[in-house]
Amino acid sequence: MSAEATFSRGLEGVIAAESALTYIDGQKGILAYVGIPIEELAEHSTFEETAFLLLHRRLPTRSELHQFHQELVQYRSVSAPVLEIVQALPRQTPPMSLLRTAISLLGHFDLSADDVSPQALREKAIKLISQMATLTAAIGRLRNNQELIPPDPALSHSANFLYMLTGTKPDVTAARVFDVLLILQADHEFPASTFASLVVASTLSDVYSAICAALGALKGPLHGGANEQVIKMILEIGEPARAAQYIKEKLAKKERIMGFGHRVYKTYDPRARILKRYSQQLAQQAHDARLFEIEEIIEKTVIDALGAKGIFPNVDFYSGTVCYYLGIEPALLTPIFAVSRIAGWMAHIIEYLADNRLFRPTTRYVGPPLGHYIPIDQR
Template sequence: MEVARGLEGVLFTESRMCFIDGEAGRLYYYGIPIQELAEKSTFEETTFLLLHGRLPKREELEAFKRELAVRRALPPHLLDSFRRYPTSAHPMSFLRTAVSELGMLDPTEADISREALYQKGLDLIAKFATIVAANKRLKEGKEPIPPREDLSHAANFLYMANGVEPSPEQERLMDAALILHAEHGFNASTFTAIAAFSTETDLYSAITAAVASLKGPRHGGANEAVMKMIREIGTPERAREWVQEKLSKKERIMGMGHRVYKAFDPRAGVLEKLARLVAETHGHSTEYQILKIVEEEAGKVLNPRGIYPNVDFYSGVVYSDLGFGLEFFTPIFAVARISGWVGHILEYKELDNRLLRPDAKYIGELDRPYVPLEARG
């Protein structure tokens, strides 16, 4: 049997949720192009789509928004725990631990019936934003801000994180960013969630595993690396020389290239427009200029090899403008991707929830003798 390194090209299930055409640079949620959702939809509506497989009617959407809004508040016990978490902890470690603790606080944790999973999923989707915002406030030496039920998911997240109600433009920026990150097929964290849930563990455990997977710099942490790259370059004037030096050493350009896409990542195209808006409106032109020069210079060598900007390339500039520091970029990713994780778990359970148990090609020796300790030298 041939070994599929990194499980590349291996089909282990069927799904209607997400289709990625890597050669043409296209992404669809339940058949709807991502560009249309990012331009016309909201995070709540897109989440309904991911959980139900269709867009909601007006009254369904209003009811769904209310369902999420009333679930935003955290248990007092959990907030007390937050104050005992080390302030030096990475926000993804904070989120991972908080999700695990939420499970312990749920007396119905072990119930994995379809309806129970759906209700717990709504709870986690609503609370992820509250957890991340509370962590940001505590890191700044401030008290967490209780959620508001009269704001959208994106606006409430920004309000809890920054202490002021966002402008309509800021709300729209966050909404679009969350939609773009909500789902992306069987990436590492989604596969991890499915692998864990296939054992019939509880939802909190499966999502905790997904958060742990997303924390890795080769997955969710890549957008942090892009902003570090911008800081290392420093000025637009230095960008071309920096890229040439990196490429001459055959080093990676962060935010360029994707395992699936051999064309421009469609999410990066939307985020580039948002980053341009941020640069033109709010004066963050230096970061944007550096990224455009890096994209152009690196593209001369990388584009012919099918390597283009991915979703992480421009997202950091948008998050920075919305008031978030570097270490909160990946948690924002999680605030969005929780919808995709829950949607895939619901779908996989309905299919058959077959236990995932891959194999490995054995390349070691057989029938080796046991050498007594005293004879091993």
């Protein structure tokens, strides 16, 4: 290893690639996709338009967006053998493991799986964005012993997902809130899952292998599993009157409060600020503000204690209750993260492979000095 090489645990602070996709200012709490602030996308865009933005690094025209939507609709149906194999797997298999297996199976039925040309990658991106949603909805129903629901071509990407999952066509509010959730989670620069996908893609392996690597990383509780832990904590607290003391006891034991703090943001996560508003809106619509009130108390208690250290709510804190109010069980929160993030994963893969360089970092050796082999009878 070169004497000038810098060592950084977990590659923190290391610039491993250049990207024109996502801009983050963690000190000021700024997040933008291709130069457009996340607040504006959440207010005016749709997930389908945002996915196009990430894949093409520009906003679509009306006709381009219509064509993109039609292509997503075209790919919604998953081949029967894939669903049959997923259905045959043990019911207790974690949803993320089922999803990873299902994506791997898709690769077996793609005769051009190894084609990583730009055109092929864009087509596979549309297919994976569409079928990640179909597979996640199918997994949600299978784990509850429910019949699978075929996609409805008349619905948007987000509305169709909720329909395939719940069996009920969502109202306008539910469809819009879920669409915003997908927008907010569509990309976030270079977290572990995105990096894992690029490490695999840089070898020129097939894109299904790269996405399986991303899913494997996202499955880890330090990356994608936090939102599930947040909603479980809120449900465990149960009543607003118990929230402050519950959190204070955890803080006194120096236990981590899930949904707070971020490796990048040292202020309020802009995605959490948006989701907080929608969580409140859904609570009011459901005439059940209990969980939202618990969240508000948790937020105030943690910020009072740790805000000076840069610990604030992140995207996981409010995404759990948003999904809960939409009737989505906690076990599906991380797969739903993948339903959104597949757009970012594929956008990064397409961007990186346009000027590919194999990832090959080095390690700093800390083992014993150079010596000699000792015969076994002399040890």
